[in-house]
Amino acid sequence: MPSAQRTSGRRSNALTRQQIITAAIDxxxxxxxGALTFRALSLQLKTGHGAIQWHISSKGxxxxxxxxxxxxxxxxxESGASARESVRTLAIGLFDAIEKHPWVGRHLANEAxxxxxxxxxxxxxxxxxALGVAPAAHFIAASALLNHIVGASxxxxxxxxxxxxxxxxxxLLDQTAQDWxxxxxDEYPFTRSVAGQLRTHDDRSEYLAEIDLILDGMIPA
Amino acid sequence: MPSAQRTSGRRSNALTRQQIITAAIDxxxxxxxGALTFRALSLQLKTGHGAIQWHISSKGxxxxxxxxxxxxxxxxxESGASARESVRTLAIGLFDAIEKHPWVGRHLANEAxxxxxxxxxxxxxxxxxALGVAPAAHFIAASALLNHIVGASxxxxxxxxxxxxxxxxxxLLDQTAQDWxxxxxDEYPFTRSVAGQLRTHDDRSEYLAEIDLILDGMIPA
DNA sequence: ACCTGAACACCGTTCAAGT
DNA sequence: ACCTGAACACCGTTCAAGT
Numbered sequence: 001m002p003s004a005q006r007t008s009g010r011r012s013n014a015l016t017r018q019q020i021i022t023a024a025i026d027x028x029x030x031x032x033x034g035a036l037t038f039r040a041l042s043l044q045l046k047t048g049h050g051a052i053q054w055h056i057s058s059k060g061x062x063x064x065x066x067x068x069x070x071x072x073x074x075x076x077x078e079s080g081a082s083a084r085e086s087v088r089t090l091a092i093g094l095f096d097a098i099e100k101h102p103w104v105g106r107h108l109a110n111e112a113x114x115x116x117x118x119x120x121x122x123x124x125x126x127x128x129x130a131l132g133v134a135p136a137a138h139f140i141a142a143s144a145l146l147n148h149i150v151g152a153s154x155x156x157x158x159x160x161x162x163x164x165x166x167x168x169x170x171x172l173l174d175q176t177a178q179d180w181x182x183x184x185x186d187e188y189p190f191t192r193s194v195a196g197q198l199r200t201h202d203d204r205s206e207y208l209a210e211i212d213l214i215l216d217g218m219i220p221a
Numbered sequence: 222m223p224s225a226q227r228t229s230g231r232r233s234n235a236l237t238r239q240q241i242i243t244a245a246i247d248x249x250x251x252x253x254x255g256a257l258t259f260r261a262l263s264l265q266l267k268t269g270h271g272a273i274q275w276h277i278s279s280k281g282x283x284x285x286x287x288x289x290x291x292x293x294x295x296x297x298x299e300s301g302a303s304a305r306e307s308v309r310t311l312a313i314g315l316f317d318a319i320e321k322h323p324w325v326g327r328h329l330a331n332e333a334x335x336x337x338x339x340x341x342x343x344x345x346x347x348x349x350x351a352l353g354v355a356p357a358a359h360f361i362a363a364s365a366l367l368n369h370i371v372g373a374s375x376x377x378x379x380x381x382x383x384x385x386x387x388x389x390x391x392x393l394l395d396q397t398a399q400d401w402x403x404x405x406x407d408e409y410p411f412t413r414s415v416a417g418q419l420r421t422h423d424d425r426s427e428y429l430a431e432i433d434l435i436l437d438g439m440i441p442a
Numbered sequence: 443a444c445c446t447g448a449a450c451a452c453c454g455t456t457c458a459a460g461t
Numbered sequence: 462a463c464c465t466g467a468a469c470a471c472c473g474t475t476c477a478a479g480t
Contacts, residue, residue, distance in 0.1 A: 051445045059473065109330045109372065110379050125411030139418035144431045151330065151372010158331050190346030197360035210365045213438035272464045280454065
């Protein structure tokens, strides 16, 4: 298992930044943001507490690096794809990634502008250009897409995450719809009226439909 | 200052849940989510650490209650207003509230479905009904509005919040635009091309324009 | 250059004890 | 019913000391 190793350290392989990030992602996926502690990390990596902090100095940096690692592996649009298809690929890619790693949504939705957000903005913006949006509307179009994609993905992930454990998706929908039926008719008339729609809805396709709606608004026929 | 007081406690006035929430909002506004601790609260309220927890048992409950308190005081649409105007009132109300209290955005964007979100959904949904949206599209229309309003407001608040301190808004825009100009032309062609638009843009009016865009998509002329 | 391990200054939560 | 104050089990961060 150990590859050619000639450095004279006390570890068979020196600890790398990448190893730390990979372990951090595992912890975050398993237990959410609360589960990411330097102590848990040092246990998993079989190293000292401060050794990790030599490579990554703060917890914030660690979370940012883990988020960047996920976003960097998003599926790339095919080279022959239309601009609209490319936006959809990016949008659904982030949606799925955030559903799988809810802490990514938390971070993207709430952290200040950073390199990861910057790169998402750039990728979306290039497609906005390709879509033929009027140049004066470039900024607002890319912003609208970014806001909606990140915001809706984060909220979806928050919705589907149960406090205790993840239960079957359809069970969750059915149970929530039941809760909605039981609400006070005077206070929640609308919510009660759409409880049935909740039961049969599909977050993912509705999310895509919303993206289409925004794209339609950007390029009037 | 003390009003008629006949209860035989050792405090002139008994500690109330409302007092705690008000103090919590002050702390959150002053220093963000990190500044809200039971210790800081007990100092401000001149009471013991555990006394607070008798009224509100956990930090999560405290944050949720503070968020609900802000959302409950959102400006109400005027009774004569059109459905479209009402949505805009709600949307801009939340935008402004989250810009003033960024931790509200953090909470709404990332917390699981709860009463506060439920009530926002209901209020938006009632206007969706009034707009004349086809019943089959009620659920998705209300979801799209909720997702966008909460998501975009949270991201805007994250953008305008500097790590250290808040500086003048225009200075921040100018400085960010300068940063964008300095980006690698090969890697960030789009971002560089819209740096000028960033300098003159107005988050608030663009946010409203995005809401209009979604409303337009919901009710085809 | 990389890692160790202890120390420090915090947290939220629990809980027996008071009034 | 309401509050106190101490104890508990955690945190992230810093840092002198090792190799």
